[in-house]
Amino acid sequence: MRxxxxxxxxxxLQGLRLTLTLCYINFVVYLAIYISGMYINIYIxxxxxxxxxxxxxxxxxxxxxxxxxxxxxxxxxxxxLYGMRRVALFSLGAVASLVVATVxxxxxxxxxxxxxSGDLTLAGGWIMSLLFMLALFLSYYATLKxxxxxxxxxxxxxxx
Amino acid sequence: MEQGVDESERLSKTLHRIFxxxxxQFAFYWATIAAGMLVNYYYAVPADLQSDFxxxxxxxxxxxxxxxxxxxxxxxxxxSIPAIILARRVRLSQVVYLHAGAITARMVGFVCGPLxxxxxxxxxxxxxxxxxxxxxxxSVFLTAVILTxxxxxxxxxxxVRIKYVVGAHPMTGVR
Numbered sequence: 621m622r623x624x625x626x627x628x629x630x631x632x633l634q635g636l637r638l639t640l641t642l643c644y645i646n647f648v649v650y651l652a653i654y655i656s657g658m659y660i661n662i663y664i665x666x667x668x669x670x671x672x673x674x675x676x677x678x679x680x681x682x683x684x685x686x687x688x689x690x691x692x693x694x695x696x697x698x699x700x701l702y703g704m705r706r707v708a709l710f711s712l713g714a715v716a717s718l719v720v721a722t723v724x725x726x727x728x729x730x731x732x733x734x735x736x737s738g739d740l741t742l743a744g745g746w747i748m749s750l751l752f753m754l755a756l757f758l759s760y761y762a763t764l765k766x767x768x769x770x771x772x773x774x775x776x777x778x779x780x
Numbered sequence: 781m782e783q784g785v786d787e788s789e790r791l792s793k794t795l796h797r798i799f800x801x802x803x804x805q806f807a808f809y810w811a812t813i814a815a816g817m818l819v820n821y822y823y824a825v826p827a828d829l830q831s832d833f834x835x836x837x838x839x840x841x842x843x844x845x846x847x848x849x850x851x852x853x854x855x856x857x858x859x860s861i862p863a864i865i866l867a868r869r870v871r872l873s874q875v876v877y878l879h880a881g882a883i884t885a886r887m888v889g890f891v892c893g894p895l896x897x898x899x900x901x902x903x904x905x906x907x908x909x910x911x912x913x914x915x916x917x918x919s920v921f922l923t924a925v926i927l928t929x930x931x932x933x934x935x936x937x938x939x940v941r942i943k944y945v946v947g948a949h950p951m952t953g954v955r
Binding site for chain 2: 651654655658659661662663666735742745746749750753754757760764767768771772775776
């Protein structure tokens with residue numbers, strides 16, 4: 621179905637609703653990463669202490685990041701495969717941001733894992749945080765596009 | 781019929797103005813985070829900082845990253861005001877409440893930020909309270925982001941309603 625100025629794609633209402641649910645779950649994971657990252661930043665490193673890769677809070681943080689990557693990647697593929705270019709491009713941007721953010725995070729850990737560990741550690745942490753937030757915003761815009769497509773199909777009474 | 785179409789166009793234009801302010805708001809949110817990260821990793825509260833309001837307030841002008849962080853936080857919060865005004869015009873009460881909630885959350889953040897500095901001064905030196913202040917500041921920032929994100933859901937819903945329900949059937953459109 622084609623509507624001028626709108627991206628409905630070929631996925632159908634059920635598929636879009638499923639994708640939207642995945643997008644919402646992705647946001648819950650983003651929230652978990654934000655809170656765990658904030659916890660690590662404030663209560664574990666506290667500006668001076670270091671953190672190792674095996675720290676439980678760091679493991680939770682990394683598992684969350686992996687889930688974020690997986691969910692965002694699925695949404696991106698849905699966008700590419702079912703003709704939703706903007707969903708695909710926003711998600712692609714989010715996936716790229718998450719990849720570079722992960723590299724930043726690993727750099728942070730590998731070079732000391734504390735704010736007093738040196739310039740490279742700080743750069744890693746800074747890149748990680750900044751690109752995580754960019755990924756969150758890009759995923760949000762992809763979610764809005766999926767939600768708009770769902771609403772349009774519902775409003776026009778079409779299921780495919 | 782003509783009047784219904786005019787009304788739809790007017791509503792649609794107002795909604796798109798709200799979208800513009802929300803784009804700006806998200807850009808400022810991101811800039812706040814970027815500057816906040818610079819503050820987080822590169823700024824340290826000076827050892828000789830006095831624990832009074834004037835000294836703490838002047839710290840906002842002491843480091844460019846700190847100044848940028850606060851300025852972008854104020855700007856992103858400020859974008860909720862035109863969003864509220866425009867949302868009132870199109871009677872989107874959910875958007876008004878969500879942005880009012882976001883402003884309130886940010887106000888708490890504006891108190892907790894200086895409190896972090898206060899508890900970090902050598903005269904007070906209470907790291908536990910300083911940590912709590914930072915945690916609350918970051919949490920209310922996230923709350924504000926979530927609330928403004930949610931407001932966009934209602935705006936998109938209304939935009940679709942105007943285009944595909946009211947626009948298609950001007951006399952029978954329902955929310």
